[in-house]
Amino acid sequence: MPSKVLISTANRLYDARTIDQVGLSVKMDVDSTAVMSHVRHLRDRFTSATLRDVDSWKPEHKISGQAKFINQNTVAVNGQHYQAKSFIIAVGSTPNIIKEWKDILNDRFLTTDQIFELPQLPKSLAVIGSGVIAIELAQAFHRLGVETTIFARSNKVGILSSPKLQDMAHEELLRELNIRFETLPEQVSLENDQIKITYHNKQSQLETIFTDYLLSATGRSSLLSTLTLEKINPAYGDVKTLPIDLQTKQLGEYPIFIVGDAFSKTPLQHEAAHEGRATVQNCLNYPQVQNIKTLAPLGIVFCSPEMAIVGQTFQQLNDAKADFVTGFASYEKQSRALTLGKNQG
Template sequence: MYDLIIIGAGTAGINAYKQAVRDTQNILIINDGPWDTTCARVGCMPSKVLISTANRLHDAKTANAVGLDIELNADTSKVMSHVRQLRDRFTAATLKDVENWPAKHKVSGKAHFVDANTIEVNGQSYQARSFILAVGSTPNYDQQWKKQLGDRLITTDQIFELPQLPERIAVIGSGVIAIELAQALHRLGVQVSIFARSKKVGSLSSPQLQGLAQHILTKELDIRFETLPYQVQRKDQQVQLSFKDAQNKPQDLLVDYLLVATGRHSLLESLKLYQIDSRFKDIKDLPIDSKTKQLGQLPIFVAGDAYTNTPIQHEAAHEGKKLVDNCLNYPQIQAVKTLTPLAIVFCSPEMASVGRNYQQLKQDKTDFVTGFVSFEKQGRALVLGKNQGAVEIYVDRQSEKILGAELFVHQAEHFAHLLNWMITEQVTLTDCLDKPFYHPTMEEGLRTALKHARHQLHP
């Protein structure tokens, strides 16, 4: 019997293995498919290569904002080759690391549970005192649409394999993945049409910032809010989408591909957890503790995006490491969801959420004030020709500690880290304003928001 079996070798599983092998060699990690991460292969890394190239081209084409006149065109076959070359470099580093693990620690194949202590892989049974389930997730898409469209329906699992970008593409979804990819494709010259179930873009919960994001992004992107195709058909090497416009009139749209970017769903179902307990039949209703990630009262723990509402790489890595202690010290367990929330969307302007967002604070009836700053007239933003968007910082009215923030602004990825660390250290409004803000920088905008919050607390 093994001390620990890890199922899944993505970010969470790999980090769990690296942590566990320090304390025990009586360990097994099982993986179905490539021994690298979703992030490196089809997620954050190839998408950011595509986005970076697209933004570089966009900056050149809009250089008149800083007094330049530049004409450029993109050879998208070279762009996609560049995306894959860098993607392969990232995955190769992970694969090389895994190759150095002892062969006796690794099994390739699809695992499922027989009972609470036993799994089966490739017809062979293995037992363990504890388990970490890090099987990850897979893109959502309509199975019937896939049957009708074949290779004309793609997800993030296929888009980076295209030899070159198409002329026209339709995107289903307006969430994080959809907006990132749709804007990048548009900036690289693809005619993009977005169909969104709701009237929301990205991840912002603040009504003011969400409205601002919709206003700015719809100037650049063709987004049909609260509209989904009611029929899709394959027409040779194209896709015809039928939908109703704002006046409820039927319309058809012909595109080269349909990109479905409506999130991902867990692969926990493949583990046949119901063979442990019939109550585990519905994976959407599993008794998993949100803080310890324990399944029921069993020595079974779930890591990463196999079961989370924050499918973020650094959280998956953190959970994988921390869950090893719960497994090896069972029944003594502790919380593993300990990081201050941090989420970034790499659209342009970038979106970010730090700590508790606006919606969470309102739902909790927290007494807070909002420090606001627009970057339309902010000095450094004007210099850069990036004077769009705004930031909200949420401050507790009693303790004056920073509770959270939402951002829709150029360089939000950097601001978000600063604010995240402030929240983690539980600093107050006064502490933040006592820090230096160099002139002229984008960070001065944060000071403006903090001063706006202080004025509300001390008129």
């Protein structure tokens, strides 16, 4: 959610700066010092509603502490054992970090959990990753005036698997953003209160840039590994191979359901809400477990122009050797898009 506030603010500024598209000429003098506190202010306002809800629960219904499974019916927290007929696990996830760089760069190495705590906008930022979050944040910071460099392991940006759409996404985003595809930093160090990043460019030449912060946005890992699930079943030592039913979120044959970021291919808010509600029903009615009705698959990158997938992706259709046709419509000459000065992409 804080990323959406940042994106919205960045786009508002971008709209103001590109206002000449609609016949106005504006000289602007922007003071963006309050942006980060605005982001935190709204984030805290949004989360406070949920926190208030949890706060209103009776204290005897809440236990705070690190939980570990003892067996399929028992969880230990703070040395106490708790038993339940069924469990919902919603431990969430944590951003992946490169431990070695974190040690070198300290608080200059940021994850998506930490970046919103910056007291003010940095002057420059390097972003690692070209997935949803990386592109959204990089573009937002760029539009807010932060000098931004993006390093991407692959040649792919965002979520589109259709080659034609990837080409368009490249073209549109590279017009604005400094993205180095198939290029990753090789060495990082602190030098004169800045981060020095060394990497080989595509021509295999060694290059160096200096930047204030390094944002690692290369995905998140589930916190399931903290729960000692191997006590339930020795085969559950590797949380990446857990036999979780995609339709019911049930773990194996156990009365255990895993939802949210802890195990999810459905990260959007309405999907998470639906999944949560349906799983509570399954838990209460256990062992009668119903499939969680699948909503239409939906993926969105809130960059500009936006990318979105509804239903199966190009790659899924291709992999399934499905017989499909592709259509193409452009907004470039569409009246409403032209009227709004938003006829790109």
